[in-house]
Amino acid sequence: MFDQDVAPDVVEFGPGDANLAVVCNIHGDEPTGARAIHRLLKQLPEFERAVKFIVANPPASISHRRFLDVDMNRVFPGDPESDDREQRLAAQLVTETAGCDTISLHTTHATHEPVAFVSEGHPRSLELVSQLPIAYVINETPVIDSSFSSTGQIVSIEVGKVEHPNSIAKAEMLIRAFLTNEGALSGKPPMHAPVTKYFDIYDEVEKPSGDRYELLARNFERVEAGEAYAKSRNGYLLAEEPFVPVLMSQSGYDGIFGYRGRKVGESVEDAKEAWLDEEK
Template sequence: MKFHNVSPDIAEFGPGDPELAVVCNVHGDEPTGARAVRRIIESSPTFERGVKFVVANPPASIAHRRFLDADMNRVFPGDQNADDLERRLAAQLVEETAGLVTLAIHTTHATPEPIAFISEGHPRSLEVASQLPIASVVNETPVVESSFSSTGPVVSIEAGRVETPNAIGKAEMLIRAFLNNEDALSEGAPMYAPDTTYFEIYDEVEKPSGDESYELLARNFERVQADEAYARSTDGTLLADDPFVPILMSQSGYSSIFGYRGRKIGETVDDAKTAWTDSGE
C-alpha cells in the first residue's frame, strides 16, 4: 500500500507561533513518546510558549512497525518527491521543525536508563541536553549518518526499554523537563542530572553472521578492556581488540550489530565542546 498524501500528525499549543517541538514515533513500533505526550496534554497544562507536538510516522505507527519503506532515522533530510514513504515524511518533518528547538523521543532494547543523542554540529543541542536530567549524552555524528539530530537543534532521547511503563514515565518527565527548562511550562525549578558524562560513538560492534546464539556480556557505559570478552556463544567468545565503552548494545536491538563502540569525552559541557570542536578541525 502506498501512502502518497500522508503527513506527520501535528498539534500546537501555547501562545504565538511554535518555538519548540516534541517529536515522537519516528519509528512506528515505539509508541512510548506518544503515550507520554498524551499524559501531558490530558493534564491540561498552561503553555507559556508555542509548542508543536508531532507524530512523525503515522502509517508505521498504525501498523506498529518500525518503518514501512525505509528506516526514517537514517534518511534525513529526506525527499518530498521520493517513492519511499519515510523519505517523504522525513522531508516534511524537517520542514515542520525548521528553526525549532526539538526533543525527539525514542525507546531502545539496550537499557532502561535514558540516553541523549546529539550531533556535534549543533551546539544548541548540547546546551539543551546538558540541562536535562540525563546521566549520559552521546555525540552520534562520527558513525550515524542522516539521523534526525543531524538536521538542526534536535536532542534525540532513548527514554528506556521499548513499551515498558517505566519508559513512559521517564519520557513524560523528560518532556516536562525540556518544556520547563525552555520556559514553555512553569513547573518549578529546572531539573538537572546530578552528574552528566559525555561520550561519542566511533564504530559499530558487528554480530558474527550465521550465529544467533550469542550472549552479550558487556554492559552499556561500563568500559570493556582490551582482550576482555564482550559476547559469547556456542561457537566461541568475542574479545575486544582495544578498550571501548559499550553504547546501545543489546542482543536483539539490531539485526547485524550489537551496538556501538564509544569513548568518554568528559564530564562537563566544556569538555564536550572542546573535543567536538577539535574533531571537526
Template sequence: MFGGDVSPESTVFGSGDPDSAVVGSVHGDEPTGVRAIHRVLEPPPTFDRPVKFVVANPPAAVAHRRYLDVDMNRVFPGDADADERERRLAAQLVAETDDCTVLSIHTTRATSDPVAFVTSEHRRTLEVVSQLPLDYVVNERPTVDSAFSSTGAVSVEVGKPERDDAIAKAEEIIRAFLRVVGAVDEPSPPTSSPAYFTTDDTIEKPGSHDSYELLVENFERVEAGTAYAKADGETLVADESFVPILVSETGYDDIFGYRGHRTADSLDGARDAWLGDG
C-alpha cells in the same frame, strides 16, 4: 513503495508560532513517546510559549511497525519527492520542525537508562541536553550521519519499549524540556550532570549465528583482551579498549551496537572536544 499522500501529524499548544517541538513515533513500533506526550497534555499545562507536538510516522504507528518502506531514522534530511514513505516523511518532518528546538523520544532494547543522542555541531542542542534529567549524552555523528539528530534534534532513548517506567521517564524528560525552552513555568527538580561520549564505530555481529550473548554493560569500559560477547558459544574478544554504547543481543540484525569512548564529564569539556572551544 507507496504513491499516496502522507505527512506527520502536528498540533500546537499555546499562542503564536512555536519555536520548540516534541516528536514521537519516528519508528512506528515505539509508541512510548506519543503516550508520554498524551500524559503531559491531559490536562495540558499553561504554556508561556507555544510548542508543536508531532507524530512523525503516522502510517507506521497505525501498523505498529518500525517502518513501512525504509528506516526513517536513517534517511534524514529525507526527500519530498521520494517513492518511499519514510523518506518523504523525513523531509516533511524537517520542514515541520524548521527553526524549532526539538526533542524526539525513542525506545531501545539495550538499556533502561535514558540516553540522549546528538550531533556535536549544534550548540543549542548541547545547551538543552545538558539540562535534561539523564546520565548519558552521545555524539553519534562519527558513525551515523542521517539520523534525526543530524538535523539538530535531541533524540532520547528513554528505556525499553512499552514499559511503564520508560513512559514515566519520557514524561519527565518532556516536562523538563518544556521548562528548559521556557514553554512552561514550573518548579525545576535538581538537574543531573551527564557524562558525554562519542561513537567511534559499530560492533559487528560475526557472520550468521543463532544466538548471541553480551558479556558487558553499556557505558562501562571494556579493556583490550576482554571477552565482550558470545556467538553460538564462541567467545568474542576486544582487540582494543572501548566503551559499549547502546549494545544489545537483539536490537539490531547485524550489529550489537556501537563502540565509543568517554569524551568529557561536563558540558564545557564536551564543547572543548567537539567544537574546539578550549
C-alpha cells in the same frame, strides 16, 4: 502509489509562534513517546509558549512497524518527491521543525536509563541536553548517517526500554523538563543527573551471524583489550582494543550488538571542546 499525501501529525498548544517541538514515532513500533505526550496533554497544562507536538510517521505507527519503506531515521533530510513514504515524511518533518529547539523520543533494547544523542556542530543541541536529567550524552556523527539529529538543534532521546511501563513516565518527565527549561511550562526547575558523561561513538560492534549470543559487556562500562564482551556456545568474543559499549544489546539491532565509544568528558565544556573544535 497510495499514501502520496501522507504527512506528520502536528498539534500546537500555547501562545505565539512555535519554536519548540516534541517529536515522537519516527519509528512506528516505538509508541512510548506518543503515550507520554498523551499523558501530559490529558492533564490540560497551561502553556506559556507555543509548542508543536509531532507524530513523525503516522502510517508506520498505525501499522506498529518500525517503517514501511525505509528507516526514517537514516534518510534525513529526506526527499519530498520520493516514492518512499519515510523519505517524504522526513522532508516534511525537517520543514516543520526548522528553527525549533526540539527533542525526539525513542526507545531501546539496551538500557532502562535515558540516553541522549546529538550531532556535533550543533552547539544549541548541547545546551539543550545539558539542562536535561540525562546521565549519558553521545555524539553520533562519526558513525550514524542522515539521522534526524543531524538536521538542527535536536536532541534524540532513548527514554528507556521498548514497551516498558516505566519508560512512559520517564518520557513524560523529560518532556516536562524540556518545556520547563524553555519557559513553556511553569513549575519547579527540573532535577538533573548527578553527573552527565559525554561520549563519542566511532564504530559498530558486529554480531557474527549464525549463532545466539549472551552479552557480557555493560553499557558505558569500559571493556579492556582481551576482555570477553559476548559469548555463545561456540566460545567468547574478545575485544581487540579497549572501548566503551554504547547501546549494546542482544536483540536491538540486526547484524550488530551496538557501538564502540570513548568518553570525552563530564561537562558540556568538555563536549564542546571535543566536538565543536573538530569542525574548525
